[in-house]
Amino acid sequence: GAVVSQHPSWVICKSGTSVKIECRSLDFQATTMFWYRQFPKQSLMLMATSNEGSKATYEQGVEKDKFLINHASLTLSTLTVTSAHPEDSSFYICSAREGLDSAEQYFGPGTRLTVT
């Protein structure tokens, strides 16, 4: 089956620093990748959608200069949280799908970010 990995699985960083999270599709080419954020006891919140080779589309209320998304290849997307603050502490999950009109998204295992 389709496998998506994320690295790191957890990270602790100091306020003001930047953190990069990688999302890879291991056995398929991901035309589209999605980045979600989930706060405790809340549902997934879509942050942005990225198609390979083009700029990400950010959801309303998500700062694109703070959450930098790069989808440079069909198997890798990165999310960089710049100038992290404690309120950015959350569970970040990526997902990927093969085709633009494919129904299913395959989820990575998530990255727990704690900003101190």
Added chain:
Amino acid sequence: GQNIDQPTEMTATEGAIVQINCTYQTSGFNGLFWYQQHAGEAPTFLSYNVLDGLEEKGRFSSFLSRSKGYSYLLLKELQMKDSASYLCAALDSNYQLIWGAGTKLIIKP
């Protein structure tokens, strides 16, 4: 606007049956997903319905009525490991997933 409604929390007894309902309103519709999510983990795929009717997969079944904008997930022979959040998500006309807030299912012995 687009909206997904599902109960916040449900409680059931080990060995019993539970039905989790979901209603949706989306711009276009390309199917309805159910995911299971244990605390601290990413969602895992349970089912996908795009046609009306019931699809059975082991202890889990999922039902869809497109005319009513309604789906349910049926879990039989509940086990303690089924304690988790169950997320309903509808795929809109742009193939974007619209997520419900999730239903926390508590299983009691």
